[in-house]
Amino acid sequence: MEPVFAFPLDLDKHDGEGRAQRLHHQLRAAILEGRLTPGTELPATRRVATAYGIARNTVIAAYDLLMAEGYLLTRPGAKAVVADVTPAQVAVKRKRLPRERRQNTVDWLALAPRREPPANAKPEPAAFQLGVPEHRYFPLDVWRRLLVHALPFAQPAAFGYPPTEGQPLLRAAIAQHAGYARAVACDEHDVLVTTGAQQAFDLLARVFVTRGQTKVAVEDPGYPPLCTAMLAAGAQLVPIPVDDEGICVDHLTSDIRIVYVTPSHQFPTGVPMSMKRRHALLEFARKNGALIIEDDYDGEFRYGSQPLDALQTLDRDSTVAYVGTFSKSLFPSLRIGYIVAPAWALDMLIAAKHCTDSAGNVQVQDALARFILEGHLARHVRKMRKHYALRREAMLASFADELAPWFEAVPALAGIHLCARYRDRREAGRILTQTRQHAIGAQPVSDFLLERRSRASSVAAGDGIAFGFGRIEAEDISAAMKRLSRALKRA
Incomplete structure (x- = not known):
C-alpha cells in the first residue's frame, strides 16, 4: 500500500499521549513547517485508519482538533x-542546527546582504544608487526582435542541453567585444x-581556493x-589598502595566492590603477605563482584620455583571469557575465x-550574441557614454x-x-547625514571597508562618499547637489 502522507508518522503511544494527540501534533x-x-x-479518515492500523474515530478526532484550531478547512x-x-496567525520558531552539524557549514545568512523591505508602498527612488x-x-524593440528570432521553433537540437561553456556564437561575440x-587578447x-x-567569482573561488589555507x-x-564568494569557499581574506594609484602592491606578501582588483575603475573609490602598479602587480603574480582576478565591471564607459591597457592585455605569463559583465553596459537582469581565462585554468x-x-x-x-555581432551593443555603449559623460560633468561641476x-x-x-573625499573629515557625520537625505542612494566609502583601520589621508580609509549617476539625468544631478549644498550651509 502506498503511504498516505509523504512523510513518516510515529503513532506509537509515548508518555501517556494517545494516538489521536500524536496524529494531531505531527x-x-x-502544516507549520x-x-x-x-x-x-x-x-480520507478511513484510508488513514487502514494505513496506520488505528481506529477511524482516532483520525476523526485528530482532524476535528485541527479544524477547531484553524489548520484545516472543511x-x-x-x-x-x-x-x-500566515505568520500573523501563528509564530513558528526556527530550529537552529545542532552545533556539531554547524561546524562545517557556511553561515549563508551572515554572508548574504540583508534585503530590507521598503518602509512604505512607494519608496523614493534611489537616484544616486551605485551600479545601476x-x-x-x-x-x-531591437532586443525583442532578437529574442523572438532566437526562439528555437525550427531547431530541434536547441531543445536539448546546451554547452556548459556557453553558446559558441556568444563566446565568439564576447571575444570580439x-x-x-578593452583590447583584451582572446578568442572564443x-x-x-x-x-x-x-x-564567475564563485567558480574562481571553487576551483582555486583551498578551504582554510x-x-x-x-x-x-x-x-x-x-x-562573499571567497569567504564561502573558505578563503582567508587579506585586505590591501588602496591609494590614488590603486591597490598598494608593496603590501602584498609572498604567501598570497589570489589577488582581486578592479584596475579600470576601482570599486568604490573610482581611481584607475597606474601603469606602474599594473606592471608591479603582474610581476608579483609571476614571481609568486599567484592568480590575478581582474574585474572590469564598467570599463566600457570611459571618458577623456586614452584608457590604460587591461591587465589581461599586459599579461605575458597567463596569470590573469579577466571577468566581464553586461550588467552595466546593458541591464542587470540579463544575468550574463564571462571569464576570459588562462588556457591552463579554463577546463577546470x-x-x-x-x-x-x-x-x-x-x-x-x-539574442545577446546577435545584439553584439550586429553592432547594437557598440552603438548603445557609444550613446550611453555621451549621456553618462554629461552626468559626470554635472557632478564634477557641483563638487568644484x-x-x-x-x-x-x-x-x-x-x-x-x-567618489568624493571629505575636505574636513571631522565633519563627516554631518555631511553624510545631509547627503543621505538629498542624494538618496549615495554610499559612504566606509561601507566597503573590510578592515576598520585608523584613518589615513587617502580615500581608502573611508573618507568619502560614492555617488552613482547611472539612473539620474544631468539636470537632476545639478538640482540635487544644490539642495545638498543649501542643507549643508544650514546644518
Missing part, C-alpha cells in the same frame, strides 16, 4: 484541506559564459560580493560550472562649485559612479 507540525502546503487535501461533500496559516545603469535609452572595447576558446559576474588579497575598500572552470550549473539560457545567449567647501572629487576616468 500533522500540525507538518510547510510539508503540508495550503490547499492540500488530506486523505467543504460540504469534499475532503478537508490545509488552511493558509540607465534603462530608458535601451533599444527594446572584449578585444574591441578562451571565454566561459557565466550567470553574471558573481557566478588559500590567502586572497582584496582591495580595501572593495567589492563585497567578491569577498568549465568542469566546476558543469557540476553546479550545467548551462545557461540558450535563447538569451543567442557649490559643494567645494565640503568635497573634493576623486579622479576617475571610467564608470557610472564618482
Whole structure:
C-alpha cells in the first residue's frame, strides 16, 4: 500500500499521549513547517485508519482538533484541506542546527546582504544608487526582435542541453567585444559564459581556493560580493589598502595566492590603477605563482584620455583571469557575465560550472550574441557614454562649485559612479547625514571597508562618499547637489 502522507508518522503511544494527540501534533507540525502546503487535501479518515492500523474515530478526532484550531478547512461533500496559516496567525520558531552539524557549514545568512523591505508602498527612488545603469535609452524593440528570432521553433537540437561553456556564437561575440572595447587578447576558446559576474567569482573561488589555507588579497575598500564568494569557499581574506594609484602592491606578501582588483575603475573609490602598479602587480603574480582576478565591471564607459591597457592585455605569463559583465553596459537582469581565462585554468572552470550549473539560457545567449555581432551593443555603449559623460560633468561641476567647501572629487576616468573625499573629515557625520537625505542612494566609502583601520589621508580609509549617476539625468544631478549644498550651509 502506498503511504498516505509523504512523510513518516510515529503513532506509537509515548508518555501517556494517545494516538489521536500524536496524529494531531505531527500533522500540525507538518502544516507549520510547510510539508503540508495550503490547499492540500488530506486523505480520507478511513484510508488513514487502514494505513496506520488505528481506529477511524482516532483520525476523526485528530482532524476535528485541527479544524477547531484553524489548520484545516472543511467543504460540504469534499475532503478537508490545509488552511493558509500566515505568520500573523501563528509564530513558528526556527530550529537552529545542532552545533556539531554547524561546524562545517557556511553561515549563508551572515554572508548574504540583508534585503530590507521598503518602509512604505512607494519608496523614493534611489537616484544616486551605485551600479545601476540607465534603462530608458535601451533599444527594446531591437532586443525583442532578437529574442523572438532566437526562439528555437525550427531547431530541434536547441531543445536539448546546451554547452556548459556557453553558446559558441556568444563566446565568439564576447571575444570580439572584449578585444574591441578593452583590447583584451582572446578568442572564443578562451571565454566561459557565466550567470553574471558573481557566478564567475564563485567558480574562481571553487576551483582555486583551498578551504582554510588559500590567502586572497582584496582591495580595501572593495567589492563585497567578491569577498562573499571567497569567504564561502573558505578563503582567508587579506585586505590591501588602496591609494590614488590603486591597490598598494608593496603590501602584498609572498604567501598570497589570489589577488582581486578592479584596475579600470576601482570599486568604490573610482581611481584607475597606474601603469606602474599594473606592471608591479603582474610581476608579483609571476614571481609568486599567484592568480590575478581582474574585474572590469564598467570599463566600457570611459571618458577623456586614452584608457590604460587591461591587465589581461599586459599579461605575458597567463596569470590573469579577466571577468566581464553586461550588467552595466546593458541591464542587470540579463544575468550574463564571462571569464576570459588562462588556457591552463579554463577546463577546470568549465568542469566546476558543469557540476553546479550545467548551462545557461540558450535563447538569451543567442539574442545577446546577435545584439553584439550586429553592432547594437557598440552603438548603445557609444550613446550611453555621451549621456553618462554629461552626468559626470554635472557632478564634477557641483563638487568644484557649490559643494567645494565640503568635497573634493576623486579622479576617475571610467564608470557610472564618482567618489568624493571629505575636505574636513571631522565633519563627516554631518555631511553624510545631509547627503543621505538629498542624494538618496549615495554610499559612504566606509561601507566597503573590510578592515576598520585608523584613518589615513587617502580615500581608502573611508573618507568619502560614492555617488552613482547611472539612473539620474544631468539636470537632476545639478538640482540635487544644490539642495545638498543649501542643507549643508544650514546644518
